[in-house]
Amino acid sequence: MVTIIAMSRKITQKKANLRDVAKASGVSVATVSRVMNSPQTVSPKTRARVEIAIRDLKFVPSAAARAINSGRTRFVGALVPTLDNAIFARFLAAMETRLIDSGLALVVATTNDDPEIEVQRAENMLKIGAEGLVVSGVTHHPDLHTLIERSQLPAIATSYYDLNADWPTIGYDNASASRLALQHLLDLNHRKIAVVHGPAEKNDRTRARLNGLTTELDVDFRFYETRISVESGVRAARDMLQDQDAPSAVLCLSDVLAHGVLFEFQRSGAAVPDRFSVVGIDDLPASAHSVPRLTTVHLPVSQMGTTTAEAMAAWVEDKVVPDSTQIHPVLQERESTAKYQPC
Amino acid sequence: MVTIIAMSRKITQKKANLRDVAKASGVSVATVSRVMNSPQTVSPKTRARVEIAIRDLKFVPSAAARAINSGRTRFVGALVPTLDNAIFARFLAAMETRLIDSGLALVVATTNDDPEIEVQRAENMLKIGAEGLVVSGVTHHPDLHTLIERSQLPAIATSYYDLNADWPTIGYDNASASRLALQHLLDLNHRKIAVVHGPAEKNDRTRARLNGLTTELDVDFRFYETRISVESGVRAARDMLQDQDAPSAVLCLSDVLAHGVLFEFQRSGAAVPDRFSVVGIDDLPASAHSVPRLTTVHLPVSQMGTTTAEAMAAWVEDKVVPDSTQIHPVLQERESTAKYQPC
């Protein structure tokens, strides 16, 4: 019985607001507001009365109303290509952790590397009140630039370091990341190198990495462009195995692809690193444990996330526009690469 | 010169609001509002004037002010233990995609499986105006229940199916997921089984899976409780290899752990499935390509994400409280399991 009454009341009950609480506790709206924001300034007995009313009416202050006064919504948006790649997940996790410390929440949206979708997502972020925006890479739809310019929204580009970009960048030099991997293979005397990479057209990080693949030496490159997935790595490796003029080394522009390659080589008995050297870029947690352990270029994405979060927090809180900061990839030598030996 | 003037103006320039635009274009605030929300009702010439003013003043409507009128913020929050495990990333990706279709954004926060942190994150979600909350599992800090109850916030528990929970649940029966894996091993005559799992104390999904591990048969279980990471899987496998009374099968309550186990067995030459059968739960993308391919219990998390998003959208848009819905795990037989053969 009691339950039923309570339930039916629950359904018809409108949300209580400040005025309701004020009325119920016989004080003014200002006093209720004070109880919520600076309780010390209210006398204990008044405060107690108000708190009871708050409890009874299940009063929850409106975030929007608060935001309209402070001009703050206390969250920032991040646009990433996908969540399916652990590299972004780790970046976001680091960023979120640091943002929370500044009392900022993180809103995530995925763009699937499509500039049009990216603009839509950015517009949505703005519409719901994001105070800042983090994007990946520096190449975007013109509308995104217009949007940011118009709205004066703090924006930071990540996974890329470029002092000439429209916005501050926090990231690494993608060209030198891939050059690091390439140089390692060259040092091991590899001259026939398969390069497995994700879609280049819409992804400037991939393009930059591809551009980093230059050398004075006479190298025979073979490019495999695919989706970024373990499966695609498997398929690329399968192709190589059927090639009578097979490469001696495989450079994957993403560890996810390298894992696929490693799996397929392993499965088909193609010895790594004896027959094929394999090197990746990213350094995912699994890369330290794969068989063989993957030599890869470590991208400090957690650090990137923390730095980005700090910069963003300082920007939205204190209006200090961050400088671009470069973080440095480092080659992580493990077991999947070895000196080239002609059979 | 021009640049400098433009810059200094930019710095001092306050953000324009509706009234400013109205003044600049010589119309009333209502007309400007109409230009933004229902342009057809405004005469073309007036509209043009207003649009120019909007452009000139770089007017961007305040999300908060809009929200205060509509009572809507158009985003919902999701609390997940971590982003580091691909299983959550995939769930969130699916949910985000579906929410976008309903014009809702997704705010993500991680709890690290800590009930206290979870409450804080939930409070934060509420403070910034989330219209709904998605959580993992059904066991939470009492304060979280109070919070949801007080605020009448639409809340859905996922990764768990339980009709008796405080909130609607959308997920699978974790006990039967692990039972599926166990039964498979039993059918293959395994009786000494290592169970590798994540921290049980704070994770009701893990506990439920553990509870599913019951049988009439005389089975010798050995439990390995660790962090959920590839590395932990490696370590557990290493332990097993040193055990003279080694198990014949390994049941991992998470694919991430299984991958670690597989890597270590592979590396040390312990044949899978001949010497050890290995089975997982989750079915990550990599599981179909590992060596050997991992037999695992497929959890349809993408479907779970979509369903959750639909339910949440219906709840916040049309106030229809969703029913709990169960999604069914299915055993995905691949190559990592085989009949037990005494050596």
Added chain:
DNA sequence: AATGGTAATGTAACTGGTTACAAGAACCTG
């Protein structure tokens, strides 16, 4: 020219909080 109907626009009240300022009450000091 008067009437009517519709389309376009304006006025002002509203949303739900915060806060500057004013005013009243309580307390202290000489």
Added chain:
DNA sequence: CAGGTTCTTGTAACCAGTTACATTACCATT
């Protein structure tokens, strides 16, 4: 007990939009 502090509390303006309702403008009939 007057006068001055300090502490509490209230009033009302304000934030930046939306929207019900009123008003005006415009065009077509009769």
